[in-house]
Amino acid sequence: MPATYLYLMNEKIRVRFAPSPTGGLHLGGVRTALYNYLFAKKHGGDFIVRIEDTDQTRFVPGAEQYLFDCLEWCGIKPDESPVHSGDFGPYRQSERKSTYRTYAEQLIENEFAYYAFDTPEELEKMRTQLKTPENPSPQYDRMVRMQMKNSLTLSPGEVKSLLANGTPHVTRIKMPADEKISFTDLIHGEVSFDSGLVDDKVLLKADGMPTYHLAVVVDDHLMKITHAFRGxxxxxxxxxHVMLWKYLFGIENMPQWAHLPLILGPSGKLSKRDGATYGFPVFAMNWTDPKTNELVEGFKEKGFLPEAFINLLAVLGWNDGSEQEIFSMHELVEKFSIERVHKGGAKFDFEKAKWYNHEWIKKMPASGISTLVKKLFELKGVSVKDPSYFNTVLELVKDRCTLIPDFYEQAIYFFKEPLVYDEVSIKPKWDEAKKDYFESLAAILGQEDNFNVENIELLFKTLATEKNIKPGELQMILRVMLVGSKIGPAAFAIANTIGKAETISRIEKATIRFESF
RNA sequence: GCCGUGUUGGUCAACCGGUUAAGACGCCUCCCUUUCACGGAGGAAUAACGGGUUCGAUUCCCGUACAUGGUACCA
Known part of the structure; x- marks a missing residue:
């Protein structure tokens, strides 16, 4: 595909993410924002967030703030938005209401649009009357517009008086009868449509607000958007939109379009509310519906690292052509190219998503996750006092954690002695000889001034040889004594980390407990 | 129904006319480890179907099927 956007390189690249604040921000939305951001940053351009709140009936309190919280968590920083000042504001369409009317009037003057006075009931009537098995959803198009109540069918005088009386009306685009409308999409290549098959979309609603169709075109123009990416x-x-550009600002000034493939769920399309039923999140962060109070879990709260989240989203529908799978935001900015975005939709695979998180946890230094894990521990009532001890622990258990909450199970024994022991594993191995061994071990360790991994191991094995017991059998028991179960890093490393006193105490307590098994 | 878009293993995917059709996730086997992981070595598994074009099609074209989006005074 030709890199058609290259000739625009002398102009500053400006892209926008234009969400509508009606609820949670799902996977696809974040990815759209991400691709916009990556493209802008790669080309030294601006990333704008514009709030598309033209539907007043769908206003959801808190949704806008939530949206910015999600973007921030993801590390996607807007250059301009309602909360990041810029020269092209306001960035909320509801606050730009008056500007759209001008353009709608201009279209009417040039006969590219018309007023329509049909009431919702009349529209409904038209749709039911014209509905047939072959045409289950009749459109308000060139075939029917001459039978409706609009400035095309009414006399100028009638129109004038209807308008003067304040009769509710909308403005509709007048789609040409027979024109091939085509444009080059950065992802799909040339896409074309027959204008006669497109309906006369409403541009300006009865409440004076624009519809999405008018608003995108006007705002993209006014905000000097060079590339428009959307789902x-x-x-x-x-x-x-193409026709509107042609009528209003000139087709040659139209941004380059890129229509991003959809992200699919396990059984087809990924719908917002199905998070619970899939068993994995669909939203970036927890979202509580203010009306129903229903909480939908987000990736953040599920225990994903933002680095992993954007990584997995970036490669869902895009790759750099190499075998690399793990990308930092910095690398993504460097390597992203819109032409390498897939055409086909991708099914979201939670297993793979978890793998990305696991990789990122392994890759991340302990200091990079300590805050998150600390929060987790404190939530569970475990206070973390010594940061350096905490980091040592994290380094030790990182490899076995896929999601942040896994750290609790994998590291809790570094902070609390075990309360329950893996009895099934211990019972068959425990006998007088073992009891004797561990009693001696506790005593010997107590005399060791140089308590470190090597020495613990040496004392442990020397004693085993003296007592003529295979060290292997003892190691498992030691582990259960320290941990409670058969998980975790090398037993000697655990002993070393929790320290001499704690190690001896745990051995002694466990010895007593094991006697009762 | 109509219109648009898409279709490489179970999933994500490389390839852009000539390949034994990469790689990753997941799954299975083995090694490492007398724990759980990590790691390492293997394995099973793919071009929707039918026509063209071509010396040669997974790659290009056309149908069909399927999927998906639209068909609102929602975005």
Whole structure:
């Protein structure tokens, strides 16, 4: 595919992420934001967040703030937005209401649009009357517009008086009868439509607010957007936008479009509310619906690292052509290219998502995750006092944690002595000889002034040889004594980490307990 | 129904006319470890179907099927 955007390189790249604040931010939305951001940063351009809140009936309190929280967590920083000042504001469409009307009027003057006075009931009537098995959803298009109540069918005088009386009305685009509308999509290549098959979309609603169609075009123009990336669900309405550009600002000034493939769930499309049923999150962060109070879990709260989250999202539908899978945000900015984005939708695989998180946890230095894990521990009532001890522990158990909450099970024994022991593993191995061994071991360790991994191991094995017991059998028992179960890093490393006194105490307590098994 | 878009293993995917069709996740086997992991070595598993074009198609074109989006005064 031709790199058609290259000729625009002398102009500053400006992209926008234009969400509508109606609820949680799901995977696809974050990825759209991410691709916009990566593209902008790669080309030294600006990343703008514009709030598309033109539907007042769908206003959800808190949704906008939530959106910015998600972007921040992901490390996607807007250059301009309602909360990041810029020269092209306001960045909320509801606050730009008056500007859209001007353009709608201009379209009407040039006969590219018309007023329509049909009431919702009349529209409904038209749809039911024209509905047939072959045409289950009739459109308000060139075939029917001449039978409706609008400025095309009404006399100028009637229109004037309806308008003067304040009759509720909308403005509709007048799609041409027979025109091939095509454009080059950065991902799909040339895409074309027959104008006669596109309906007369509403541009300005009765409440004076623009619809998405008018608003994107006007705002993209006013905000000097050079590249417009959005989900593929918008592809079908692209011809409307193309026509609007042609009528209003000139087709040659239209941004380069890229329609991103959809992210699918296990059984088809990924819908917002199915988070619970899939068994994995669909939102970036926890979202509580203010009306129902229903909480939908997010990736953040599930225990994902933002680095992993954006990594896995970036490569869901894109790759750099190499075999690299782990990318930092910095690398993504460097390597991202919109042409390498897939055309086809991708099914989201939670197993693979977890793998990315696991990789990132392993890769991350303890200091990079300590804050998160500390929070987890404190939530569970375990206070973390010594940061350096904590980091040592994290380094020791990192490899076995896939999600942040895993750290609790994997590291709790470094902070609390075990309360329950793996009885099934101990019972068959425990006898008088072992009891004697561990009693001696506790005594010997108590006399060791140089308590370190090597010495513990040496004393442990020397004593085993003296007592003529295979060290292997003893190691498992020691582990259970220290941990409670058969998990964790090398037993000697655990002993060394928790320290001499604690190690001896745990051996002594366990010896007593094991006697009762 | 109509319109748009898409279709390489179970999933993510490389390839962009000539390959034994990479790699990753997951799964299985083995090694390491008398724990759980990490790690290492193997294995099973793929071009939706039918026509063209071509010396040669997974790659290009056309159908069909399937999937997905749209068909709102929602975005």
């Amino acid at each position: 593929e669900e918008w592809l079908s309405s692209a011809p409307v």
